[in-house]
Amino acid sequence: MSEVGRLARYLLIPRVAAPVLTLVALRADPPAVALLLGALSGLNLLALRFWTRLPHGRLHLLLDQVLALGVLGVVGSGTPMVLYLMASGVLAGLTYRARPVLVAGILTSLTYGGFLMLRAGYVPGEIDLHTTITLPALLLGAGPAGVAVRRLLVRQERTATQLWKLRRTHAVREERLRVARDLHDSLTKDLHGVWLLSRTLRAALERGDQDSVREAAGVIGETAQGLAGQSRMVIRGLRESGPAVGGLVEALHERAAGVSAGHQLAVEIQAHEVDLDDASRNVLLMVASEALHNVVKHARARTVTLTLAARADAVVLEIEDDGVGFAITPGFGPGHYGLLGMRERAARSGGEFAIRSAPGDGTRVRLTLPVRRSPVPARGEAFLHRARVSRA
Incomplete structure (x- = not known):
């Protein structure tokens, strides 16, 4: 009625x-x-x-x-x-x-x-x-x-x-954007990583380097297993929605190790442990993963530094590499879906996303997220992570 x-x-x-x-x-x-x-x-x-x-x-x-x-x-x-x-x-x-x-x-x-x-x-x-x-x-x-x-x-x-009707249309649009971000940030970049590792595996086979073959094959297997789990999460409409396991610094270490595996890239992490809600933690990890994948895929860098700093009301993540850099176009231009996804994630969380780059001058990505809960005391000195794997 x-x-x-x-x-x-x-x-x-x-x-x-x-x-x-x-x-x-x-x-x-x-x-x-x-x-x-x-x-x-x-x-x-x-x-x-x-x-x-x-x-x-x-x-x-x-x-x-x-x-x-x-x-x-x-x-x-x-x-x-x-x-x-x-x-x-x-x-x-x-x-x-x-x-x-x-x-x-x-x-x-x-x-x-x-x-x-x-x-x-x-x-x-x-x-x-x-x-x-x-x-x-x-x-x-x-x-x-x-x-x-x-x-x-x-x-x-x-x-x-x-x-x-407007809310329903907006919800459909947001869902499409979410699926597009999930596919880009999870499946697409890992599939590209599998392709790069397959080239490494082929080169190792041609050289007869059995150790490199076994290592590359193991990384490919682990990546494929991760892809299967990520695809199930996308199908269910979930995006790391489960309870966080381990600390944020530990998760950053795992992401950096997974991205740099099979590539001649030194990743240095300087971070204090920060207590974030699940949504902010997920945004930070997704942006970090996407930025590191961009370094591996485009930058031809030898070193990348990841810094996580906590302020009174915000947490700041910076990822800087010594790669070839690129000219930033307004709105990032067509094809830069990863940069668009990082900016959208930051905006939806009430944060800010900035990028600085120029040809031959490397790239620096900066993410600032508001903190809803106070940072926990740092666990000792800043954590440092270095990973270097030979790349064919």
């Missing part, structure tokens, strides 16, 4: 109460009027119970108003039945179109004024400012007020529907 239908049902409650209160005021005298009021209250109880099944047309509006005015003429304008007519006007405004509601309101006000002047009913109303001016104005305005409320509720429902 819509909000208009719910409000219409609520307006049936005073229509049930008004005949009962009038019955109490008349003290069941005469019995015929008491029977009429009881029947009217019972009809509204049935309407309250079966509101959605009732037909709503102009004829029903006319019959309802005629019945209510007839009862008012019998019991008098000084009874609570006036509240019944007001509730009926608002209910009519919620249910019917504006023109018949306005006509019904005018007729109701005129009829009420006639009953008042004729002193009709068992309890005639007092002729004063309230009964001759205020009540007729309220009876006349009840219908238009119901129409205005109905239009407002309909507009609100329409706006809510449009907002829901």
